[in-house]
Structures are given as structure tokens and as C-alpha cells.
Amino acid sequence: MLGESQYIEGQTDTIYALTTGATPSGVAVVRLSGDKSWQIARTLSKNLPENIESHRAYFTSICDPQNEEILDEGLLLFFANGKSYTGEQTCEFQVHGSAVVVRDLCSALNSQGARSALRGEFTFRAFVNGRIDLTQAEAVLELIHSESSKEARASLNNLRGILSKNITEIEAELVRILAHVEVGIDFTEERLDHSVESDFLSQIEELSKQIGTILSNYRQSKLVKTGLRVGLFGAPNAGKSSLFNQILGRERSIVSKDAGTTRDYVEAEMLFRGIKLRLIDTAGLHETSDLVEAQGVQRAQDLKKDVDLKVLVFDASLFLNGSSSSRSQINLDCMQHENESLQLSDWVTSQFTQLASDEIVVVHKSDLLSQQERIKILGIFKAMSGERELLFVSSLSGEGVKSLSELIAKSGNVSLDETDFMIQSRHADALMQAKRALLEAKTSLDEGLGPECAALDLRIALDQIQRILGKTFNDDILNHVFSEFCIGK
Ligand SMILES: Nc1nc2c(ncn2[C@@H]2O[C@H](COP(=O)(O)OP(=O)(O)O)[C@@H](O)[C@H]2O)c(=O)[nH]1
Ligand SMILES: [Mg+2]
Structure with missing residues (x-):
């Protein structure tokens, strides 16, 4: 576990780390950040001008200062104090991506008084130096680890400060209301004027609404991050696998x-239209005396409650009289001829008439159906389920497979757009607590408990909002945010 002390105590050290991926690689970048970075870098670099400019790259030979042995040739990038990622004077060495070169370069830096960076320490410094707030630091991690385009874009929005802007607006409004309520405490012995009080009430309500709007992004953020869980359910042999x-x-x-x-x-991940899907194949839902299979069936039943979307797979041959090979006539008028295949019709009927909004219906093995048969199935389906979509799909011919993926993505409603941002559970917790505190403040004013009580709750709300931005933080928050970073970021 990393603690506040570890970061804070070593805050004046000049630190270094490999910031690029595993070696061997084409190029490796070793970053050096801190007050002494230029002083240390120049002891390793040959032929550099006396006064170097920020944001410029210099071609140089890199030597071991202890024995003057040349370690590599490469570029040195210089960023002046206040103009780098960390906000500190920074030098970056771009060298050949060799494990040996990187090791020797790092040990040379070490010999000159720099130390190896902790996890996320560059980003931590960017945070304490005010280059970014805590949500932006979190966004860096989220962007690096993003697994879908949607997640990457939304994380980038956080990094560009869209979430911070929303939260800062709430903070400013809270500070304003709190200041007014506190003036009320200082200057009136009596209760607040009635009209002033009702002004506060409506402002607090408005603020609660704003927080609610931000919170509504939480479900979407979770879906984008963890992926949409989609289960395939149906009878054995319907062709789910x-x-x-x-x-x-x-x-x-x-x-x-x-x-x-x-x-x-069986669960597997895939990307579709920039969305992460977690597809689950299940055991066929039916009565079985096989104990192992029965457990599988039970798991499939349990999963039904635990997925975001259910694809109900019906074997097309269900709609044909007798077995799938007998295609003479479709038993579509099953409701009228229940005796012919009573159990089946009842089952299909009940499935079609009780469709939930998170269920997608697929008639599978559509290669077995003629055009006429499809029309009849569609007719029955429409009569039972209204305006719901029915897809004819064949794994054999490939018909409808793409349309099914499209419908899954559409029904999942993972619709983060260009202006949306990611809400992490840390943000959601704080927002919910802030909302609760606002409700308490409102109750205090409503019940005439006086501005002191309301001010107390408003302070709690403000503290929660400022925690999101990292204006107040403790070891737990720092651990939560920075311990998941890799070294070098
Ligand atoms: N005609 C036809 N047969 C299929 C199709 N998909 C699967 N099958 C067959 O249906 C049987 C059951 O398939 P499987 O995927 O194991 O079904 P599951 O028990 O629902 O997982 C196998 O013999 C497959 O070859 C299809 O699109 N058309
Ligand atoms: Mg199967």
C-alpha cells in the first residue's frame, strides 16, 4: 500500500522511470522529473548547449558519468519548470528500446542522486502541482487501461476536464449558498426571513437535480467499463452455442x-461498434435428471437475473410440425390447435407474450424456413408481442448474425456521446452523500431548525464534492487512486 507520507516525504526528490512499455522495443523513453533533472541529465549528455530551450529535442550521446563509457545515442527532450506533465523541470531520454540500455541509463541517473519513481508518482506530482485535479488523474489511469473506443473517448473527456467543470460548478454554487446561509447565522438572532428561506430551498433543490444529472451517467459508465453482459438462453439444441x-x-x-x-x-468478451460486450452461452433450459447438467441449468436460471440483456433463442423447427425434417406445414396456429403440440405451444406462447424490455427474440436455424413460413411466424409473433422486433438468424448461413449484434448494441443503450464523461464508484459515492446532505439541509430549513443546522449539512455536501476534485484528500483516497497506476506514469 502506498501512503500519503511516501509521496509527500519524497516530493522534493528528482525521480526517474521507464515510461514506455516492455523492452525490447523500438524506442524507450526514460523520464526524469524534479528540480535537479537538468543538472543530472547534463552530466550524462554530451555536446548539449549551455542554455537549452523548453519543448525542444537535442540529439546527444549518453554516457555513464562515472567512467565516461557511451551507453547509447538518442534524444533528450527538455521541459522547463511549470511546462511539463508533472509541472516540474523534466528531461526525457529517448533511447533504443533495449533492456540493457534502459537498465544502465537508470543506474547512471541513480548514481547522480535521482531515485526510481513510485507507482503513478509523475501523475501524483501533476496533481499536487495543480496541473490536474483528482478526477483527471483518475482519467489518465482509465484512459491507459481502456478496452473499448467508448471508454477511451469518455476517459479522455474526463482528462480534458469535462467532469471537473461540472463538479466545479456545483462546488461554486454550494460555496455561494453556504456563504449566504452563514451570513444569516452571523447577523440575525432570529430565524431567516421566510422569502430568503424559500430561495435557499429552491436553490438547494436545483443543486440536487444537477447532482442527479451527473449521477445518471454512472450506469452508462459502468456499462462502458465492465461491458454489456448479454446471455443467450433457450432450450437444449436451439443452437445457442x-x-x-x-x-x-x-x-x-x-x-x-x-x-x-x-x-x-461460457463467457467471452468482444468489441462491437466500440462497445465492450460480454457474451454468455448457457446450458439449455429444461428438466433433466443428470445432476451435473441440472446444476448448469440452475446457473443459467440464476444468470437470467444477472445480465443486462437476454437473447431468447428459439429453434425454427419448433414451428414446424413434428421434427425439423418434417417441413410440410407449420404449426403456427398452435393457439387454436393446442392438442397437437400442447406443451410446446404453451411454452412458446408464454415466452412471446411476456417479453420483458431486456429480452431479444431470435428464431434460429432460419435456413430451415421457407419465405411463407417466416411470414406466418412473424404474424403470430406480432399478434402476441405487439411491436417487438423478431430476428431470423442462422448460424449455418450467417443470416441475421450481424443484425443481432446491432440490435444487442442498440438495446443495451450504451449511448455515451461526445460530451459524456465517466463516473467512477468513488465519484458516485461522494455525489450520493452530497445529495443526502443537501436533503438534510433542506429538511432543516423546512422544519425551521435554523440556518446553523442547514449550514452543517451544506458543509458536509461541500466536503464530498471537494473530495471528488481532490481538494481535500487523505491516505485512503490517494491509495485508491494512485496504487493502481503502473510505475512510469
Ligand atoms: N440447420 C441448422 N442447424 C444448426 C444451426 N445452428 C446449430 N445447428 C445445429 O443444431 C445442433 C445444436 O447446436 P448447439 O449450438 O450445440 O445448440 P445448443 O444446445 O443450443 O448450444 C447442432 O447439431 C448444430 O449443428 C443453424 O443455424 N441451422
Ligand atoms: Mg450449447
Whole structure:
């Protein structure tokens, strides 16, 4: 665990770290940041001018200052105090991406009084030097680790300060209201004037609404970060595993003509239209005496409550009389001829009529159906489920697989757009606590408990809002934010 003390105590040290990925690589960048970075860098570099300019690259031979041995040739980039990522004087060495060169360069820097940086220490310095606030520091980490375009863009928005701007506006409004309420405490012995009080009430309400709007991004942020969980459910042999593989574009789940092949669920990640999808293939939902399979079925049932979207897969041959090979006539008028295949019709009927908004219906193995049969199925489906969409899909021919992915992405409603930002659980917790405190302040004013009580709650709300920005912080917050960083960022 990293502590505040570790960062703060070593705050005046000049620190270095490899900031690029694993060696060997084309180029490796070693960053050196702190008061002494130029003084140290020049002891290693040959032929540099006396006065170097900020934001310029200089070609140089890099030597071990102890024995003058040349370690490599490369570029030295110089950033003046106040003009770098960390806000401190910074030098960056761009050298050949060799593990040996990097090791020798780092040990030369060490011999000149610099020390190896802690995890996220460059970003921490950017934070304490006021280059970025805490949400922006978090955004750096989020951007580096983003796994989908949506996540990367939204994190970049945080880094560019869009979330900070929203939070800072709330902070400013809170400070303003608090100042007025506190003036009320100082200057009146009596209770606040009624009209002033109702002004405060409406301002607090407005602020609560603003916080609510920011919080509404939380669900979207979670979906973008963890991915949309989509389960494929249906009877054994409906072709769930085949469809799962088709959507993924690889053979991940075992396909077999024998029912009950998929016993446990299989989960795999994929990207579609910049969205992360977590696709889950499940065991067929049916009664079984096989104990292992029964557990799989139970897990599939449990998963139904735990996914963001359910794809209900129906075997097209269900709609054909008898087996899938008998295609003479469709048993679509099942509601009228219930005796012919009573169990099946009841089941299909109940599924189609009780569709929830997070369920997508697929008639699979559509290669088995004629045009006429499709029209009839559509007719029945419409009659039972209204305006819902029905997809004909075949893993064999590939029909409808793309449309299904499109519908999944659309139904998931992962719609962060250009102006949206990511809300992490730390932000959401603080926003919820701030909202609760505002409600308390409102109750205090409503019930005539006086401005002192309201001011107390407004202070709690303000503290929570300032925690988001990092204006107040403690070891826990720093640990939470910076311990997940890698060394070199
Ligand atoms: N005609 C046809 N058969 C399919 C299709 N998809 C799967 N099958 C067959 O249906 C059987 C069951 O497939 P599987 O994916 O294991 O079904 P699951 O039990 O629902 O996972 C296998 O024999 C597959 O070859 C399809 O699109 N068309
Ligand atoms: Mg299967």
C-alpha cells in the first residue's frame, strides 16, 4: 500500500522511470522529473548547449558519468519548470528500446542522486502541482487501461476536464449558498426571513437535480467499463452455442447435436461498434435428471437475473410440425390447435407474450424456413408481442448474425456521446452523500431548525464534492487512486 507520507516525504526528490512499455522495443523513453533533472541529465549528455530551450529535442550521446563509457545515442527532450506533465523541470531520454540500455541509463541517473519513481508518482506530482485535479488523474489511469473506443473517448473527456467543470460548478454554487446561509447565522438572532428561506430551498433543490444529472451517467459508465453482459438462453439444441461462436467470430463454445452439451456457462468478451460486450452461452433450459447438467441449468436460471440483456433463442423447427425434417406445414396456429403440440405451444406462447424490455427474440436455424413460413411466424409473433422486433438468424448461413449484434448494441443503450464523461464508484459515492446532505439541509430549513443546522449539512455536501476534485484528500483516497497506476506514469 502506498501512503500519503511516501509521496509527500519524497516530493522534493528528482525521480526517474521507464515510461514506455516492455523492452525490447523500438524506442524507450526514460523520464526524469524534479528540480535537479537538468543538472543530472547534463552530466550524462554530451555536446548539449549551455542554455537549452523548453519543448525542444537535442540529439546527444549518453554516457555513464562515472567512467565516461557511451551507453547509447538518442534524444533528450527538455521541459522547463511549470511546462511539463508533472509541472516540474523534466528531461526525457529517448533511447533504443533495449533492456540493457534502459537498465544502465537508470543506474547512471541513480548514481547522480535521482531515485526510481513510485507507482503513478509523475501523475501524483501533476496533481499536487495543480496541473490536474483528482478526477483527471483518475482519467489518465482509465484512459491507459481502456478496452473499448467508448471508454477511451469518455476517459479522455474526463482528462480534458469535462467532469471537473461540472463538479466545479456545483462546488461554486454550494460555496455561494453556504456563504449566504452563514451570513444569516452571523447577523440575525432570529430565524431567516421566510422569502430568503424559500430561495435557499429552491436553490438547494436545483443543486440536487444537477447532482442527479451527473449521477445518471454512472450506469452508462459502468456499462462502458465492465461491458454489456448479454446471455443467450433457450432450450437444449436451439443452437445457442453455434450462435455464440458466430457472434464472437471464433469457435469458443462446443457445438453438438446431442442435447445437454453446454453444462456450465461460457463467457467471452468482444468489441462491437466500440462497445465492450460480454457474451454468455448457457446450458439449455429444461428438466433433466443428470445432476451435473441440472446444476448448469440452475446457473443459467440464476444468470437470467444477472445480465443486462437476454437473447431468447428459439429453434425454427419448433414451428414446424413434428421434427425439423418434417417441413410440410407449420404449426403456427398452435393457439387454436393446442392438442397437437400442447406443451410446446404453451411454452412458446408464454415466452412471446411476456417479453420483458431486456429480452431479444431470435428464431434460429432460419435456413430451415421457407419465405411463407417466416411470414406466418412473424404474424403470430406480432399478434402476441405487439411491436417487438423478431430476428431470423442462422448460424449455418450467417443470416441475421450481424443484425443481432446491432440490435444487442442498440438495446443495451450504451449511448455515451461526445460530451459524456465517466463516473467512477468513488465519484458516485461522494455525489450520493452530497445529495443526502443537501436533503438534510433542506429538511432543516423546512422544519425551521435554523440556518446553523442547514449550514452543517451544506458543509458536509461541500466536503464530498471537494473530495471528488481532490481538494481535500487523505491516505485512503490517494491509495485508491494512485496504487493502481503502473510505475512510469
Ligand atoms: N440447420 C441448422 N442447424 C444448426 C444451426 N445452428 C446449430 N445447428 C445445429 O443444431 C445442433 C445444436 O447446436 P448447439 O449450438 O450445440 O445448440 P445448443 O444446445 O443450443 O448450444 C447442432 O447439431 C448444430 O449443428 C443453424 O443455424 N441451422
Ligand atoms: Mg450449447
